[in-house]
Amino acid sequence: MTSLDKKFAVQRHAEREEFSREEIYSWLDATPLAHVGFVDPETNTPFVIPMGFVRDGDRILLHGSSGSRFFLTITKGVDLCITVSHLDGLVVARSAFNCSMNYRSVMIFGKAKLLADEAKLDALEKITNGLIPGHWNNARPMYKKESAATIIVEVPLDRITGKQRNAGANDEPEDIDLPIWAGVIPMEVTYGQPISEETASQLPVPPNLEPLWK
Amino acid sequence: MTSLDKKFAVQRHAEREEFSREEIYSWLDATPLAHVGFVDPETNTPFVIPMGFVRDGDRILLHGSSGSRFFLTITKGVDLCITVSHLDGLVVARSAFNCSMNYRSVMIFGKAKLLADEAKLDALEKITNGLIPGHWNNARPMYKKESAATIIVEVPLDRITGKQRNAGANDEPEDIDLPIWAGVIPMEVTYGQPISEETASQLPVPPNLEPLWK
Numbered sequence: 001m002t003s004l005d006k007k008f009a010v011q012r013h014a015e016r017e018e019f020s021r022e023e024i025y026s027w028l029d030a031t032p033l034a035h036v037g038f039v040d041p042e043t044n045t046p047f048v049i050p051m052g053f054v055r056d057g058d059r060i061l062l063h064g065s066s067g068s069r070f071f072l073t074i075t076k077g078v079d080l081c082i083t084v085s086h087l088d089g090l091v092v093a094r095s096a097f098n099c100s101m102n103y104r105s106v107m108i109f110g111k112a113k114l115l116a117d118e119a120k121l122d123a124l125e126k127i128t129n130g131l132i133p134g135h136w137n138n139a140r141p142m143y144k145k146e147s148a149a150t151i152i153v154e155v156p157l158d159r160i161t162g163k164q165r166n167a168g169a170n171d172e173p174e175d176i177d178l179p180i181w182a183g184v185i186p187m188e189v190t191y192g193q194p195i196s197e198e199t200a201s202q203l204p205v206p207p208n209l210e211p212l213w214k
Numbered sequence: 215m216t217s218l219d220k221k222f223a224v225q226r227h228a229e230r231e232e233f234s235r236e237e238i239y240s241w242l243d244a245t246p247l248a249h250v251g252f253v254d255p256e257t258n259t260p261f262v263i264p265m266g267f268v269r270d271g272d273r274i275l276l277h278g279s280s281g282s283r284f285f286l287t288i289t290k291g292v293d294l295c296i297t298v299s300h301l302d303g304l305v306v307a308r309s310a311f312n313c314s315m316n317y318r319s320v321m322i323f324g325k326a327k328l329l330a331d332e333a334k335l336d337a338l339e340k341i342t343n344g345l346i347p348g349h350w351n352n353a354r355p356m357y358k359k360e361s362a363a364t365i366i367v368e369v370p371l372d373r374i375t376g377k378q379r380n381a382g383a384n385d386e387p388e389d390i391d392l393p394i395w396a397g398v399i400p401m402e403v404t405y406g407q408p409i410s411e412e413t414a415s416q417l418p419v420p421p422n423l424e425p426l427w428k
Contacts, residue, residue, distance in 0.1 A: 032315070033301045035249040037262035048251035048262050048297040050319050083262040087247045087403070090426065096342040096353045097360035101246070105264050128310040139310045140389055146311035168411050175354055181417045183410040185427050189301070192400035197382050203395040212304065213399050 024162040027104045028055045028084055031189065032131050036062070037081040038074055053082075054130030059154045060108065061115075061123050061130070066151050075114045075153055082108040082155060089187050093169035094180040102184060104164045112153035123152045134208030238376040241318045242269045242298055245403065246345050250276070251295040252288055267296075268344030273368045274322065275329075275337050275344075280365050289328045289367055296322040296369060303401050307383035308394040316398060318378045326367035337366045348422030 034053040039046055049070050053060050060082070064071030074080060089102035115123050124147060128136045169182040191213035194205045248267040253260055263284050267274050274296070278285030288294060303316040329337050338361060342350045383396040405427040408419045 031301075032304075033299065033317075035251075035262050035297055035299070037249075037251040037260045037295070039253055039260055045293055045323070046251045046253055046260055046295045048249050048295045048321070050297060050299040050317065052315055079259055081251070081260045081262045083249055083264060085247065085249070085264040087245075089406075090246075090346060092346055092349065092408075092423065094354050095360070096338065096350060096356055097364070099342065099346055099349065099353075101266055101345075103247075103264065107262070109259070124310065128313065131315075132304060132306055132313055135306065135313065136310060138394060139313075140308050140392055140394065142310055146309070150311070168409070171411075176413050178354055179417065180352060180354065180414070181410065181420050181423075182414045183408050183419070185408045185423065186406035187403055188406065189401055190404045192303075192402065194306075194397050194399045195382075196395065196397040197385075199390050200394070200396045203393065205397070206395050209306065209395075209399065 019162040019164070021157075021160075024106050024160060025055060025157075027086060027106050027162065028060065031084060031086060033084070034060070034062070035083045035085070036074065037083065038078045040070075040073060041076075041078065052127075052131060053084075054127045055157075056123070056126045056130070056154075058157045060157065061127050061152060061154055062112065063124075063127050063150055063152050066149050071151055074112050075151060077111050080108070080110055080112060080155060082110075084108075086189075087187050088166065090185045091165075091167075091169055092182055092185065094171045094175040094178050094182050098169060098171050098175075100165060100170070102165050102167070102186075104166075105162070107161050108155060108157060109159040110155045112155050115152045115154055120152050121147065123154065124150065127152070132209065133211055134206070138206060138208065233376040233378070235371075235374075238320050238374060239269060239371075241300060241320050241376065242274065245298060245300060247298070248274070248276070249297045249299070250288065251297065252292045254284075254287060255290075255292065266341075266345060267298075268341045269371075270337070270340045270344070270368075272371045274371065275341050275366060275368055276326065277338075277341050277364055277366050280363050285365055288326050289365060291325050294322070294324055294326060294369060296324075298322075300403075301401050302380065304399045305379075305381075305383055306396055306399065308385045308389040308392045308396050312383060312385050312389075314379060314384070316379050316381070316400075318380075319376070321375050322369060322371060323373040324369045326369050329366045329368055334366050335361065337368065338364065341366070346423065347425055348420070352420060352422065
């Protein structure tokens with residue numbers, strides 16, 4: 001095995017389109033950022049809005065402000081395409097044509113369902129803990145006016161597809177021996193040292209946040 | 215100034231919606247990943263497709279395969295919303311309600327124009343060098359059949375908007391002195407050490423790639 005083979009030992013095909021639900025869910029769980037696409041019924045124009053999200057079982061949860069026109073739109077039963085992507089590396093091939101990127105992406109098709117009452121409170125806790133592990137119990141309890149100002153929707157993970165490229169350069173056989181470097185420059189999202197607010201700088205960063213940055 | 219003020223010294227408002235073109239362009243130049251949204255005319259369904267892109271002056275360039283149905287769709291004059299986002303940090307507030315994310319995002323509205331002949335060759339070079347600095351001249355020259363199999367479109371940067379949150383926790387005044395840690399956990403995309411293909415492992419990683427990973 002080359003070093004690339006070792007790095008990408010799980011990969012059998014350069015580009016696959018069939019993945020287990022577990023595998024796709026692990027990609028969803030690895031980022032809080034989704035790109036939510038829909039057609040604005042007022043202008044008949046497509047929009048793609050970046051939003052924070054959390055997966056909970058076989059659904060994702062999105063939250064927005066009751067003051068956001070776009071967020072109100074997605075509560076009205078419009079068709080959504082929600083795409084979650086990871087850019088995993090730049091693939092440098094001997095030919096420009098075969099240069100590529102390594103990535104994982106998930107597309108979710110469906111409609112949003114507005115949550116209320118107990119289901120909404122439960123989702124608020126799950127979103128908070130999903131974005132900031134263990135923070136729901138640490139944080140000052142939510143006021144009623146705060147939960148009223150927050151809209152929570154769920155989108156079922158019924159119609160999802162995953163796609164991945166996870167391989168080295170796919171050069172033409174006749175290019176392999178050219179004296180041109182080829183390989184992968186890996187990319188990943190990393191977390192930095194927490195920056196405390198001045199008034200919180202005497203408090204330790206709580207251990208529940210360590211999975212994010214340590 | 216607190217450490218947070220220093221870190222985010224440029225910021226005057228937690229959330230702004232007016233930025234110079236130069237500022238927005240710098241966000242576009244900081245990632246090769248865009249989320250391209252459009253309505254598929256065959257199914258009348260919104261799609262959001264992750265694609266590599268490069269900015270060149272007052273346009274962006276997208277490339278795809280002539281075998282990709284989605285890429286063919288966007289060449290047909292459909293309305294596009296192209297969103298480019300950076301997730302810059304998780305904002306931990308004393309209340310769950312005021313937790314947030316720091317981000318920069320750009321939305322581009324417009325239609326794609328198919329490039330041909332000289333304009334296409336010029337764009338192929340710009341896309342290659344934009345994604346992998348200096349690689350066009352290093353790489354094996356492109357065959358005619360390769361450029362024929364590649365579709366290149368440009369989208370003018372006429373209708374763009376930028377949005378940013380770049381600040382610490384925006385807690386309620388009455389929450390500031392609670393014994394709850396608050397601050398920002400910064401996030402960024404980092405490049406790892408290049409992984410050489412086995413047959414290229416005797417070649418040095420070319421210096422033109424150093425801006426990506428060093």
